[in-house]
Amino acid sequence: MSKNLYANPRVTQHNRLPIKHDGQIVIYWMQRAQRITNNHALNLAIEQANALHLPLVVYFALDPAFTSGNLRHLHFMLQGLDEVASKAKDLKIPFILDVTPPVSGLTKFSNQQNPALIVGDENPLNYAMQWRKDLAVTLSCSFVTVDADVVVPTSLFFKEEYSAYTMRRKIKQWIPSFLQPMKDVVPVFQDKLAELLQKRHVHRPSALADQLDVDSSVAPVVQFIGGTSQATKRFRRFMKETFAKYSHLRNKPEAEGTTRISPYLHFGQVSVQQLAYDIQTTTGLVEAKEALLEQLIVRREVAINYVTHNPLYDSLKGCHEWAQKSLNKHMSDLRPIVYLYEDFEQANTHDPLWNAAQVQMVTEGWMHGYMRMYWAKKILEWTETPQEAFHIAITLNDKYQLDGRDPNGYTGVAWAIGGKHDRPWGPERQIFGLVRYMSYESTRRKFKSKLYIQQYS
Numbered sequence: 434m435s436k437n438l439y440a441n442p443r444v445t446q447h448n449r450l451p452i453k454h455d456g457q458i459v460i461y462w463m464q465r466a467q468r469i470t471n472n473h474a475l476n477l478a479i480e481q482a483n484a485l486h487l488p489l490v491v492y493f494a495l496d497p498a499f500t501s502g503n504l505r506h507l508h509f510m511l512q513g514l515d516e517v518a519s520k521a522k523d524l525k526i527p528f529i530l531d532v533t534p535p536v537s538g539l540t541k542f543s544n545q546q547n548p549a550l551i552v553g554d555e556n557p558l559n560y561a562m563q564w565r566k567d568l569a570v571t572l573s574c575s576f577v578t579v580d581a582d583v584v585v586p587t588s589l590f591f592k593e594e595y596s597a598y599t600m601r602r603k604i605k606q607w608i609p610s611f612l613q614p615m616k617d618v619v620p621v622f623q624d625k626l627a628e629l630l631q632k633r634h635v636h637r638p639s640a641l642a643d644q645l646d647v648d649s650s651v652a653p654v655v656q657f658i659g660g661t662s663q664a665t666k667r668f669r670r671f672m673k674e675t676f677a678k679y680s681h682l683r684n685k686p687e688a689e690g691t692t693r694i695s696p697y698l699h700f701g702q703v704s705v706q707q708l709a710y711d712i713q714t715t716t717g718l719v720e721a722k723e724a725l726l727e728q729l730i731v732r733r734e735v736a737i738n739y740v741t742h743n744p745l746y747d748s749l750k751g752c753h754e755w756a757q758k759s760l761n762k763h764m765s766d767l768r769p770i771v772y773l774y775e776d777f778e779q780a781n782t783h784d785p786l787w788n789a790a791q792v793q794m795v796t797e798g799w800m801h802g803y804m805r806m807y808w809a810k811k812i813l814e815w816t817e818t819p820q821e822a823f824h825i826a827i828t829l830n831d832k833y834q835l836d837g838r839d840p841n842g843y844t845g846v847a848w849a850i851g852g853k854h855d856r857p858w859g860p861e862r863q864i865f866g867l868v869r870y871m872s873y874e875s876t877r878r879k880f881k882s883k884l885y886i887q888q889y890s
């Protein structure tokens with residue numbers, strides 16, 4: 434075993450058990466980081482397995498009752514897992530996929546296989562924290578997780594950051610140490626698992642889709658095909674064709690001016706560190722680099738910091754006190770226009786720009802970032818209470834966006850509706866109070882909004 438396992442800032446141990454000296458394998462419980470390359474969690478699991486002279490298994494539990502996902506998400510995820518299974522096989526790593534809730538599934542698998550160590554990947558959302566707590570008492574060997582989907586380990590920030598400004602100041606000191614090239618580790622004792630590989634390796638996870646009773650009302654989309662190779666292809670094309678214009682185009686919803694990599698990041702099909710490293714080491718293009726790394730590292734990691742430290746991240750209660758007070762003070766303001774959830778869902782508002790954004794999300798599984806801000810702020814303006822607005826925005830975002838159910842989504846909604854990571858904006862307004870406002874007129878003038886509306890009418 435590498436001596437430094439527990440001292441690594443990416444590693445958290447969830448129980449107090451030692452690595453089992455008579456263990457037969459090391460298990461990597463793949464959860465959030467759904468990739469075989471550039472994966473800190475997998476690499477660490479392989480390193481440990483090699484040091485212990487043991488083989489490694491990748492275990493994946495596909496929860497049949499996972500409530501907020503639907504066919505759109507499942508389809509994309511399984512496309513990615515097909516690639517994972519195939520790359521794992523090339524390395525002689527059995528990829529075991531059980532259709533089961535993770536806690537009972539991993540516990541059962543571990544009881545059968547007698548692992549020396551179980552390594553998982555980190556996921557800061559509440560449900561995943563609960564899984565880890567439950568597993569900590571059911572597993573009988575050391576159980577750690579690795580923070581594989583951030584550039585700078587989340588553990589280096591001890592508390593909730595107030596804003597992107599406070600995060601930026603701290604994270605910039607750490608970036609040079611962590612924004613390094615990644616190198617994959619190869620397992621060397623896999624021959625011991627030839628039988629398990631033959632019997633239990635799942636070659637095509639997507640074939641299991643039929644066994645899952647998921648909500649099929651939200652159809653898969655053709656605009657995004659899941660998998661690491663698709664993510665890489667998309668990113669390379671962006672770097673070649675669009676990156677130089679990123680700072681100019683990124684707030685133009687009618688143009689393809691951003692990476693559209695967020696669904697791949699959400700499912701961990703691509704490594705954020707590798708993307709950031711490729712951006713950082715591009716020659717020239719200082720402005721574009723700064724703008725994209727700000728989103729990819731500072732904004733994304735302040736969102737992860739928020740959900741890690743604030744379990745109320747999916748409600749208005751997680752937002753700053755000034756914003757909650759101000760919104761509550763304006764709760765009884767007259768709302769000239771009020772819509773219900775169904776009106777929003779069916780893009781049935783009086784505002785063609787808002788409707789276009791909603792249609793983009795429903796039909797393509799992704800909405801442009803600039804429109805996301807407008808979209809959520811208008812939900813606040815057109816509902817009876819900010820609490821209801823928050824709930825509607827999260828529900829629609831999680832249902833239709835391929836990148837939904839993500840720290841970025843909860844933080845984005847909290848920013849737009851609850852002033853999270855923002856400051857009070859005077860003068861005080863009806864409904865919004867001191868929360869920053871966006872008007873139809875000024876928003877539509879900032880880009881070719883007619884073209885965008887035409888694209889999604």
Ligand SMILES: Cc1cc2nc3c(=O)[nH]c(=O)nc-3n(C[C@H](O)[C@H](O)[C@H](O)COP(=O)(O)OP(=O)(O)OC[C@H]3O[C@@H](n4cnc5c(N)ncnc54)[C@H](O)[C@@H]3O)c2cc1C
Nearest residue numbers: 691692693694695728729732733802805836837841842845
């Ligand atoms: C109301 C609202 C809801 C949002 N919901 C989600 C969501 O569900 N999932 C999601 O991933 N993002 C969400 N965002 C953040 C952001 O809009 C998207 O990440 C971005 O538009 C995705 O497009 P892209 O990959 O082309 O971004 P690019 O501009 O190419 O940026 C690259 C990456 O940087 C990160 N990033 C970019 N903007 C932000 C931001 N404002 N905050 C945090 N990270 C950012 C993302 O990981 C993104 O993929 C939301 C924002 C708002 C205001």
